[in-house]
Amino acid sequence: xxxxxxxxxxxxxxxxxxxxxxxxxxxxxxxxxxxxxxxxxxxxxxxxxxxxxxxxxxxxxxxxxxxxxxxxxxxxxxxxxxxxxxxxxxxxxxxxxxxxxxxxxxxxxxxxxxxxxxxxxxxxxxxxxxxxxxxxxxxxxxxxxxxxxxxxxxxxxxxxxxxxxxxxxxxxxxxxxxxxxxxxxxxxxxxxxxxxxxxxxxxxxxxxxxxxxxxxxxxxxxxxxxxx
Numbered sequence: 250x251x252x253x254x255x256x257x258x259x260x261x262x263x264x265x266x267x268x269x270x271x272x273x274x275x276x277x278x279x280x281x282x283x284x285x286x287x288x289x290x291x292x293x294x295x296x297x298x299x300x301x302x303x304x305x306x307x308x309x310x311x312x313x314x315x316x317x318x319x320x321x322x323x324x325x326x327x328x329x330x331x332x333x334x335x336x337x338x339x340x341x342x343x344x345x346x347x348x349x350x351x352x353x354x355x356x357x358x359x360x361x362x363x364x365x366x367x368x369x370x371x372x373x374x375x376x377x378x379x380x381x382x383x384x385x386x387x388x389x390x391x392x393x394x395x396x397x398x399x400x401x402x403x404x405x406x407x408x409x410x411x412x413x414x415x416x417x418x419x420x421x422x423x424x425x426x427x428x429x430x431x432x433x434x435x436x437x438x439x440x441x442x443x444x445x446x447x448x449x450x451x452x453x454x455x456x457x458x459x460x461x462x463x464x465x466x467x468x469x470x471x472x473x474x475x476x477x
Contacts, residue, residue, distance in 0.1 A: 250369055251333055251464035253471045256325040261476055264320030264446075265302040303477070310451060318447035323475065326441050330369050332434035333464045342448040348440030351429055356391075359384030359428075372435035383431060387424040393417060449475070 262281040270277055308314035319342070329337070337343060358364055359381060368377050392404040401410040401417060412420065453472045459465040 251330065251467045252328045253325050253467070254328075256323065256471070256475070258476055259322040259324070260320050264317050265298050267320055268302050268305050268317035269298065270317075306446070306450075306477075310454065315447060315450065318450060319445045321446040322443060323445060323449065324441065324443045325471075326439060328437055328439045330435050330437050330464065331432070333461060336461075336465075340444070340448055340452060343442060343444040343452070346441040346443055349438040351432065351438070355428055355432070356384050356387050356425070360388065367437050368433065369435040369437055372433050376431075376433050380428070380431060380433070380436075383424065383428045387421065387428055390417070390421050390424060446475075 263279050266279040266281065267277075270279070302317070305314050306318055324346070338345075358367065364381065365377055389403075389405070393401045393410050394404050395401050395414070399414075401412060401414075402408065403410055410417070449472050453469050456465040457469040
């Protein structure tokens with residue numbers, strides 16, 4: 250099920266200062282003394298900035314008054330099931346920085362002793378076995394070696410493979426497609442994301458009572474754990 254780790258929040262103090270920009274005249278200055286923050290010395294001006302930010306941050310979604318939240322950037326590593334990813338990707342300001350790849354590593358993943366742990370608890374054991382079997386067949390095809398005379402030999406059995414190069418290429422392709430096409434929605438991988446408080450506000454109120462309560466519930470709990 251969905252888990253989130255290694256969370257970092259950037260720009261919180263500066264965005265809070267910037268929330269006052271609409272009421273300023275002339276030059277603005279939203280730079281925050283980083284050394285003061287590190288030493289725990291930074292304070293909001295008589296708490297007015299903090300009060301203003303909480304008020305604006307609680308404004309109705311879509312009103313525009315909470316737009317300063319877009320300046321608070323969040324990065325994290327997410328372990329996700331496939332069925333959750335397609336819902337997360339609908340949000341325009343939730344960027345996938347980089348993710349694990351079935352195209353590059355699925356057939357290698359299948360060789361791992363921990364491969365079964367990459368399926369969530371709702372995936373039937375028979376389906377996992379089918380996935381493993383498809384990967385095993387593909388990986389076995391990869392052991393075929395071409396001889397100097399152009400024929401192919403199975404390196405494991407040392408038997409000649411009665412296939413032309415084009416036939417073997419087609420067989421490998423079709424077997425790989427079986428591997429990725431039969432991967433269940435409960436298969437889990439990990440990715441790094443970046444988003445911002447404004448987008449998280451939208452996600453939170455849209456998903457906190459979602460049917461996928463174990464996944465979106467964990468996501469919303471994570472949102473609540475972020476600073477302020």
